[in-house]
Amino acid sequence: MNLEHLKALVAVIDEGTFEAAADLLRITPSAVSQRIKALETSVGRVLVRRRLPCTATDAGALLLRMARQVQVLEAETSAALGVGSSSRAHLPVAVNADSLATWFIPVLHRAAGWEDSALDLHVEDQGYSSQLLRDGAVMGAVTSDPVPVSGCRVELLGSMRYIPVATPGLRRRFSTSGSVDWAAMPVLKFNLKDTLQQQLLAAKSVPQLPPTHTVPSSQGFLAAVKAGLGWGMVPQLQLTGELADGALVPLEEDAHQDVALYWQAWALDSDRLTRIGAAVRRAAGDQLRAGDGREATGPSRAGYRRRK
Template sequence: MNFEHLRALAAVIDEGTFEAAADRLHISPSAVSQRIKALEKSAGRVVVRRAVPCTATDAGSALLRLARQVQLLEAEAREALGSQPSAVTATPLAVNADSLATWFLPVLVDAAGWADATLDLHVEDQDHSSRLLRQGDVLAAVTSDPAPVNGCRAVRLGAMRYVPAAAPGLRDRFTGADGVVDWEAMPVLQFNAKDELQRGFLASRRVSGAPPMHTVPSSEAFVAAIRAGLGWGMLPELQAGSDFDDGRLVLLDDRAHHDVVLYWQSWTLQSSRLDRLTTAVRRAGTRLRT
């Protein structure tokens, strides 16, 4: 496998088009096309779907993982040899939005001091982030999947606790004189279509109807929407701060919670950059519940 062909594959998938990949590699689009064709001839199958944006086939995903590993190890080898100044390498990783808004933030502080690497964050639900590892899109991921992706290692970080929260006014509006909440009528929030936390809570209470549903696909805006009384939602305990203590929010059930256990999956490479990232993530993960 020719390194330049692998580098072209990574550029095409990252940039989305052959023309943009050519700009990144400082070569012509025809040269990029020739390298991809040569790679496909070597592999004996198509590796890139020619669409907008370009995407990797199953065979291309396997080669994309190899391409990213080669780029990382090549940069570290050149640095070790002292043959040129340290190359700045991109570090693509997947993090779910709630983690990025809470316990993961110290990782960004650590990364600010890394002169030899940049972060390329992919925001993806923890139940789906391992897919990005399989496709070769990322080097590492925060995921709820404990089973290591082939070629990766998995480390348990801890659990994010979610609790049912609402603004006091919203709760009072939908609570009867008997103190029973009308779950079928009270509006509910969801982060996106993949968010099952609220549905799971309602199912545990045997709520058969479908309450009004708002979609708010931002962790920060999700909290703001709960505070504003737009609807109730399963809120990360780490994100609530002092809201329950000062009365800005109330727990709809002080005995109900849902713990999402998170894992850090990363490629099993002997890489100082990847080890450094893993150390930063595990240190930040001490804020999670054990």
């Protein structure tokens, strides 16, 4: 498996087309095509689906993961020897939107000082983050899946707590005798993968969803709740002052959903991977709730509102 052929595979999948991969590698599209064909011939499998964008087949995903690992080790070895390019190596990581908007921010501050790495964040649903690891698209992922992907290590980070909240006015409009009319009060969801509100409604024996608005942004979701568009499950970490000043109110006392989050990463002896793992672990330890990983059975948002 020629290293240049593996680099061509990574470039084609990352850039989406043979032409864009050629620009990145500073060779012709024909040369890229020849390298991919040579790699496919060497393993006897089709590795790339020729479409827009190009995607890896199952066999291609296996080689893609190995190719990324080889690139990481090559870059770190070259740096240790003081040879090769001084460009930053890509550090692809998957994280859910709620985490990115809250406790993950200190990781970004730390990454700002890494002159040898370029952070490449994938905001993805937890149900798919494990697949990103399998495909080799990312080196590490914040996920709610405690089962390690083959070739990866997993550790519990802690739990994110979600609280059902709404504006006082919305709650008053849809309450009778102090009880919330769950079947009538408008509700928000992040996207089609977000079922956290639906789970709460099912627990209330609501037969069908009330009027539902979709807001696919962590900040936008909170803004929509504060605007009175509907109620929603909001991370406690995101409620920095809304409950204290009365802008939002819990719909039920002590109602919450804890979602356990884990860090999964390649079992690879890499300085960069060790560094990002330590930064994630530290940020999570400072802000997430301690837990044993058994309390969270529900979904998480924007990517991590659904357990796999």
